[in-house]
Amino acid sequence: MLKVIYPNNLTLIYKQTHGKGIIAGSIFIRGGSFEDGTEKAGLTNLTLKMLLKGSNKYSDYDINKFFEDSGGYISSSSGEDFSNIEFATTVDNFPKAVEILMDILENPLFPEDKFVQEKGNIIAQIKAKKEEGFSIAFDELRKVIYKDTNYQYSPLGTEESLNKITLEDVKKRWNELLNSNRIVISIVGDASFKEFENQLYNFSKLPKKDYFSFPKVDKIIEDNPCVTVHREGQQSTILIAYNAPTLLDKDYIPFRVLNGILGSGFTSRMFQELREKRGLAYATGSYFPARLNIGTVVLYIGTDPKKREDAEKGMREVVKSLKEGIKEEEIKISKEKILGTFMMDHQTRSKQAYYLGWFETVGLGYQMDKNYPNLIKKVKLQDLTKLTTKYFTKSSCIIVSP
CATH class of the missing domain: 3.30.830.10 (Metalloenzyme, LuxS/M16 peptidase-like)
Known part of the structure; x- marks a missing residue:
């Protein structure tokens, strides 16, 4: 290397x-x-x-x-x-x-x-x-x-x-x-x-021109009433966005683990609570993009229009449940999912090249490709409890429904 x-x-x-x-x-x-x-x-x-x-x-x-x-x-x-x-x-x-x-x-x-x-x-x-x-x-x-x-x-x-x-x-x-x-x-x-x-x-x-640096956009999500967009169809889609760390923030790695607990995969709280237990979801989870500006985590659910209100309420209850406590077993499972996906991605030379270049491009340095798994492994319960009150306070919501 x-x-x-x-x-x-x-x-x-x-x-x-x-x-x-x-x-x-x-x-x-x-x-x-x-x-x-x-x-x-x-x-x-x-x-x-x-x-x-x-x-x-x-x-x-x-x-x-x-x-x-x-x-x-x-x-x-x-x-x-x-x-x-x-x-x-x-x-x-x-x-x-x-x-x-x-x-x-x-x-x-x-x-x-x-x-x-x-x-x-x-x-x-x-x-x-x-x-x-x-x-x-x-x-x-x-x-x-x-x-x-x-x-x-x-x-x-x-x-x-x-x-x-x-x-x-x-x-x-x-x-x-x-x-x-x-x-x-x-x-x-x-x-x-x-x-x-x-x-x-x-x-x-290749030509060398003016020095370039990524802009800094200081903006956070504010509490906004739900906006409903009407369309034809048999399903309602609900998205709720909360503030989250940006890619270069020290909270980014712990939040990646927290998102695994919240809404990534079949073992997540959103899937288990909203789909398995309550039967409110066709599909559900949370999306935490790696962003240099305006960090955001988006919860989503596809549901029967008749269950729309219960689904939205349930999503907020799952978020609230994070503040009430997180189990060590959940942390372990989330880490395994993240590390498993990361290792699977690295099976091809194309993905290895992508990760090395991406880490360098966004400012974390190509060495992060080697360090990332160890940083995930080091995340502890106390790191996550701080995040639940720091970020899950204000939200914006969109509902697309018949």
């Missing part, structure tokens, strides 16, 4: 493995939909999708065929805080993969016909989400808990904002993102760093 910072300030993390000749990587770019703004919501996501539609030397067909023929893949995505290109190939094909990646990064074509097509695809995706109770509820919840911030819209954007985005906007956005100060590249594969040192040095040629 090694970390290299090139003259252009681009960070490379390389981990050698031993296996069947596979190499995988993630290219992280600091900057996601939080930079889009209301008028251009969805711009970064659209830009990342367009990135793989062809470059000076390679058509989109050539790009996809190369990675697929070598038993690998290439994909791009964008979230709120960062953007990402993931790829995998054979060790023998890695030099060619780097050549293609460099041409994609430096010389994307952004063809007009693909631009129109991709906008249409994303708009269709947005419309499809409107058929899902959880997606509708979460989009409405965003508008409440992230109000007046650039987090209030999904990275996909809206139909209205996408229709305003031009091809020139996409080109300009990529020019902003293509900044070596923003980029972390992580590679995991069955070859030594020295074997590909010369090829990897090509990434040092």
Whole structure:
């Protein structure tokens, strides 16, 4: 394992493995939909999708065929805080993969016909989400808990904002993102760093522009009355959001364990109490995203419309039960779930590369990939009891129901 910072300030993390000749990587770019703004919501996501539609030397067909023929893949995505290109190939094909990646990064074509097509695809995706109770509820919840911030819209954007985005906007956005100060590249594969040192040095040629740091958004969830959104269907969806630690907060690791007790999996209190004991839920749990700004935990339930009031009351009662006491056995089970998932994720080189790059990108350092399991194991009961009164005080609620 090694970390290299090139003259252009681009960070490379390389981990050698031993296996069947596979190499995988993630290219992280600091900057996601939080930079889009209301008028251009969805711009970064659209830009990342367009990135793989062809470059000076390679058509989109050539790009996809190369990675697929070598038993690998290439994909791009964008979230709120960062953007990402993931790829995998054979060790023998890695030099060619780097050549293609460099041409994609430096010389994307952004063809007009693909631009129109991709906008249409994303708009269709947005419309499809409107058929899902959880997606509708979460989009409405965003508008409440992230109000007046650039987090209030999904990275996909809206139909209205996408229709305003031009091809020139996409080109300009990529020019902003293509900044070596923003980029972390992580590679995991069955070859030594020295074997590909010369090829990897090509990434040092990417342009260095202004220094970038993630913005700090100071906003907390306030008590808000439940907002009800009516839609056709046979199910009610309820989301209740509470404040939670941000990714760099000292409470983040203990809260991850607490969330496991609250609503992660079949052994959680929400599943056991609301579904198994009371029969109130088709599906239930809690969602605790790793966020650099505006830490949030979201409780959710899908229920019969006739049981809507009981379901909402039950969700709040489960939260209250955390304040009344937590058992050591619950802590043990939660830790096992977290560590088991973490270890399973690390079975592939692609996921190993992702975690190493992600930890480095968000500011925790790639070493966190090794330290994370030990930090989870060290969480104690007294760490959790403090969190129940610190965070579960104010809430915002969205109900989507017939």
